[in-house]
Amino acid sequence: MKVQIIAVLLASMALSACAKEEVKKMGTNEVVKTEEEWKEQLDDMQYHVTREKGTERAYTGKYWNHKELGIYACVCCGTDLFLSDTKFDSGCGWPSYFKPVDNQVITENRDTTAGMVRIEVVCTKCDAHLGHVFPDGPPPTGLRYCINSASIDLRKSSEPPKETAFE
Numbered sequence: 001m002k003v004q005i006i007a008v009l010l011a012s013m014a015l016s017a018c019a020k021e022e023v024k025k026m027g028t029n030e031v032v033k034t035e036e037e038w039k040e041q042l043d044d045m046q047y048h049v050t051r052e053k054g055t056e057r058a059y060t061g062k063y064w065n066h067k068e069l070g071i072y073a074c075v076c077c078g079t080d081l082f083l084s085d086t087k088f089d090s091g092c093g094w095p096s097y098f099k100p101v102d103n104q105v106i107t108e109n110r111d112t113t114a115g116m117v118r119i120e121v122v123c124t125k126c127d128a129h130l131g132h133v134f135p136d137g138p139p140p141t142g143l144r145y146c147i148n149s150a151s152i153d154l155r156k157s158s159e160p161p162k163e164t165a166f167e
């Protein structure tokens with residue numbers, strides 16, 4: 001009887017170790033806050049998009065037609081995500097970029113909601129939903145990172161921004 005209990009304990013320990021590994025792969029989860037803390041920090045639309053995987057209506061966000069120089073950072077944790085010189089006019093009504101500042105700042109997840117198979121992109125550090133990436137972008141990457149304005153915050157600069165290392 002005792003042996004059986006120990007076996008069950010060991011099995012459940014192994015299972016929970018696997019579950020932890022799975023979470024780690026989804027992102028670094030360096031910035032973790034409660035729902036209440038996010039609600040305090042973000043406005044309603046920012047909260048809905050980043051924490052509930054919402055989507056702002058096309059042509060309604062503040063950055064879809066924005067052309068100022070700077071770095072677009074995560075509205076939740078401030079991580080640099082996109083440079084203004086990788087932004088292009090995709091005509092889709094959301095700010096679009098052909099690449100992130102660094103591959104590590106973005107984590108991709110398979111998204112099968114809304115009757116489609118899409119690649120969701122989230123902030124690696126805080127797991128904020130940003131938008132989706134599609135394979136119909138311009139050179140040099142051929143990718144279109146279609147991002148909600150509500151997920152990002154532009155830090156303006158007078159000169160073209162330089163890439164910064166992922167911390």
Ligand SMILES: [Zn+2]
Pocket residue numbers: 074075076077078079123124125126127128
């Ligand atoms: Zn973030």
